Amino acid sequence: MNFDLSSLRQKFRERDYKLTPQRQIILQVFIDNRGKHLSAEDVHNIVRQQSSDIGLATVYRTLELLSELDVLQKMDFGDGRSRYELNENTSPHHHHHLICLTCGKVIEFADDLLEDLENMIAKNSNFTIIDHQVKFYGYCQECRNKSEV
Template sequence: MTIDLSNLRQMFREREYKLTPQRQIILQVFIDNRDKHLSAEDVHNIVRQQSNDIGLATVYRTLELLSELDILQKMDFGDGRSRYEMNETSTPHHHHHLICLYCGKVIEFEDDLLDDLENKISKNSNFTIVDHQVKFYGYCGECREKREE
């Protein structure tokens, strides 16, 4: 399901939260940047171009709330800051990520090759698995070429 502002207004109403102008601006950043994994600082830099009265603390609080409400998915790519993206899936397994160690680029991939492994682990350990995350670290094509020069 593709999420837009009307869907988000409805989600906020159903959960009895207000969709303040600041929250709406921050959500619009994610709608406009669906293919990116944004940190609070990234969001703040984008938001400042539209509205100087939204501080970094407001961005942090809003991102945490949106993550708690499952509107955003919070991720840690090992670079010391949380990243967020729009949570547009109703399936328990999300896409996975390739993370370039040189430039920090994050590339998504959808192939979920772990179903058999997950089923085996679940059966052997009597453990119900509800989700997993896969992150591969390496070098993107551009950075690999730079390193080989």
């Protein structure tokens, strides 16, 4: 997906929304933190450094809107907090995630090892699969190193 302001403004206009300065600041957080999976609280902590007048409720509303517009991808890692990242995926399948149970770090990997399995399931069940998600839970290298000390 292209994240230049003119194409984003057009996308907002098509849905009768405005790309307000607050929305631009929140979007810039994701552009500056590509590859990170940020919660609303993470985003709020970052934007407060630039613009203390943006409240947490504004962040939540903006994240939901950007998710509806497919600018952001919303994910649930089972920790009670939605996480968001830029929706830069041009392929039909998303990347997968490794989630540390100690520190909550999320690491992406793009190997799609399930493609053959997905094709077999689709064929055997006469079901059109449009996507899948894989999440592995465990312990990152840093947390394992800390526990060994």
